[in-house]
Amino acid sequence: MVERIVAAARRVLVEQGYDAFSTNRVAAAAGVSPGSLYQYFPDKSAVLDVVVDRYWDEVADRVQAALGDRVGQTGPAVVRATAAAVLAALESDRELLRVLHEDLPPRRLAGQRRALEVRVRHLLAAVLAGRGGAGGRSVDAQAWVVVLAVEAIALRWVLDGPGPDRGEVLDELTALVTGYLAPAQLG
Amino acid sequence: MVERIVAAARRVLVEQGYDAFSTNRVAAAAGVSPGSLYQYFPDKSAVLDVVVDRYWDEVADRVQAALGDRVGQTGPAVVRATAAAVLAALESDRELLRVLHEDLPPRRLAGQRRALEVRVRHLLAAVLAGRGGAGGRSVDAQAWVVVLAVEAIALRWVLDGPGPDRGEVLDELTALVTGYLAPAQLG
Amino acid sequence: MVERIVAAARRVLVEQGYDAFSTNRVAAAAGVSPGSLYQYFPDKSAVLDVVVDRYWDEVADRVQAALGDRVGQTGPAVVRATAAAVLAALESDRELLRVLHEDLPPRRLAGQRRALEVRVRHLLAAVLAGRGGAGGRSVDAQAWVVVLAVEAIALRWVLDGPGPDRGEVLDELTALVTGYLAPAQLG
Amino acid sequence: MVERIVAAARRVLVEQGYDAFSTNRVAAAAGVSPGSLYQYFPDKSAVLDVVVDRYWDEVADRVQAALGDRVGQTGPAVVRATAAAVLAALESDRELLRVLHEDLPPRRLAGQRRALEVRVRHLLAAVLAGRGGAGGRSVDAQAWVVVLAVEAIALRWVLDGPGPDRGEVLDELTALVTGYLAPAQLG
DNA sequence: TATGAATGAGGGTTCATTCAT
DNA sequence: TATGAATGAACCCTCATTCAT
Helix, strand or coil: CHHHHHHHHHHHHHHHCHHHCCHHHHHHHCCCCHHHHHHHCCCHHHHHHHHHHHHHHHHHHHHHHHHHHCCCCCCHHHHHHHHHHHHHHHHCCHHHHHHHHHCCCHHHHHHHHHHHHHHHHHHHHHHHHHCCCCCCCCHHHHHHHHHHHHHHHHHHHHHCCCCCCHHHHHHHHHHHHHHHHHHHHHC | CHHHHHHHHHHHHHHHCHHHCCHHHHHHHHCCCHHHHHHHCCCHHHHHHHHHHHHHHHHHHHHHHHHHHCCCCCCHHHHHHHHHHHHHHHHCCHHHHHHHHHCCCCHHHHHHHHHHHHHHHHHHHHHHHHCCCECCECHHHHHHHHHHHHHHHHHHHHHCCCCCCHHHHHHHHHHHHHHHHHHHHHC | CHHHHHHHHHHHHHHHCHHHCCHHHHHHHCCCCHHHHHHHCCCHHHHHHHHHHHHHHHHHHHHHHHHHHCCCCCCHHHHHHHHHHHHHHHHCCHHHHHHHHHCCCHHHHHHHHHHHHHHHHHHHHHHHHHCCCECCECHHHHHHHHHHHHHHHHHHHHHCCCCCCHHHHHHHHHHHHHHHHHHHHHC | CHHHHHHHHHHHHHHHCHHHCCHHHHHHHCCCCHHHHHHHCCCHHHHHHHHHHHHHHHHHHHHHHHHHHCCCCCCHHHHHHHHHHHHHHHHCCHHHHHHHHHCCCCHHHHHHHHHHHHHHHHHHHHHHHHCCCECCECHHHHHHHHHHHHHHHHHHHHHCCCCCCHHHHHHHHHHHHHHHHHHHHHC
């Protein structure tokens, strides 16, 4: 039942947009009465939370899996593969991603998004630190920069219409990251 | 009159948040009747549009001024100065920026934001092209990457609480951009 | 407009009972939209408050007028006349009195009711005190007793179907009060 | 089972108030499913009825016991003792009395309350009649007056915060009743 | 032009009651 | 018998918008 409601919620979001995301509409889409929705969720916000959580968990899992596979490795190939994994993760449900990132107030997503960023940032900072420091520059700041830059570019590429093709984006992301991190420790 | 309403709209947004941004509240804050508001704006959205437009125009002006001053110049110092100008532009009205970027559905801002990005991107692409191409890589793609990365990082730094200090962010942004663009054409 | 809504509220209460006293029903009875109701009242409770306040103010005015006319006077005739005034006051809008006292949770009325009781009690206590005390008994306690007894009996007589006829009730109320207060100071 | 539900209903009333008195809440408090509740009670009202009935039966038993002990006796001491019994009866479950008399629409209690009043009234009328009539006044009317006055005063004293102390109330009730009835037949 | 009272569809939510299991 | 998930009508309230003045 929770499943039916969450699925309906996702459907309403994707097909009708966030403005149409009313409890009555979600319940109707689930073929359920409004009252039933409230047997499984304390309020409207909780329904959205589940949809959002599931989406971000999925994305986070994919990204972390890709990172995990390569812990300790280095070099442009690794960067490119990771960037590819990020793109793939974000593409796994482009329709929902579009609604979540274009229709919802960013505050609604901030929690999950930050959480994922922090996890990835720490992973990356550890790798950088392991590589012998950054020649006096802050490894944390570097990780912060890389995560934000890659996230923003990947998000835009996945959501926006025409742009560089996939290979080109990966090339550029790779150049961006290696060019940034290389001088000090990836040379 | 339009002025009074737009000013009130801004005030309501900043002081009470987007949730409180109702036509009645804006009209009241402007000391005007709801009916009057509809004599100058077709609907609520149009009022918000003007506030958003003005904000982005202001930011765009500042950024473009900084870029314009340095057309034709090159090197890390220019990159750093430009990044500093972007930070300063975004900081010029942090309160409004926060509401616009955290409370509004991003779609509401997309138009203005894209417009600015495109302008800056073209400027940058021209500079890069003028500098003798990118060794076979797409100058447009590079400009696209740089603009998005700098924008995302600057936005986050201005809006989020604790992070690297200003000098550090500028250092890292400079390193990011020069590291990315340097090998091919800024050496 | 407030008038129309309050009148409709009274009508709904009297004709359909407190259970039917919903904002939508009141608005409909007033020939007005639900939204209009909320331009004049902060919430449903406020509408009921006005109805209740008006009723009790009316009753209080009548009772206090009757008492005021006789301040300083004494004797069974005065008691009887006062009791008659109380009955008349309560009979002025028997239909509404019925709903208010039978359908509403007493807490809803407690405030107004207590306020009137206190006013009358103080008036009466002053009269009793002026009459030379109560022979060691508390004038306040006596006023408290008299007010509650008369109120309860009058209320019941007005609301309940068959009972003693009017003259008989007045006789008995007179006997009750004079018998209670007489030995000490009304002899 | 009925027992469990009724006990839970009482508990909900006392601990959470009448507003919280929903069938679901009562069922939950009874550790029973809502459906089960409807196997033993036709509707929500019936559950409340039983709670109310039990309360008033208890009060009625105590009052009637006190009266029964003294049938045929007379004098201020008897009046006082009876009044004391009424106070004690009402105090036996003050928490429930408070909810029932302050939160419920009085109509919900009217039946039980009237029934007790009638019983006591008849008892009292019989005593008065046995005492040689009322000198032309209606013994029924007198009983009606006494019952209502004592009931109202006792109820208020038990429920309301500060007031005369217990002894004083009993003194005044005694004075009220004897002063009223004495001249004619209790002299 | 400027008003502001009036609108009414729609919002989120509750809860007495039912019925398939 | 006992369950408890499911119901759905109705609740109170908001707010973008209109229109007679």
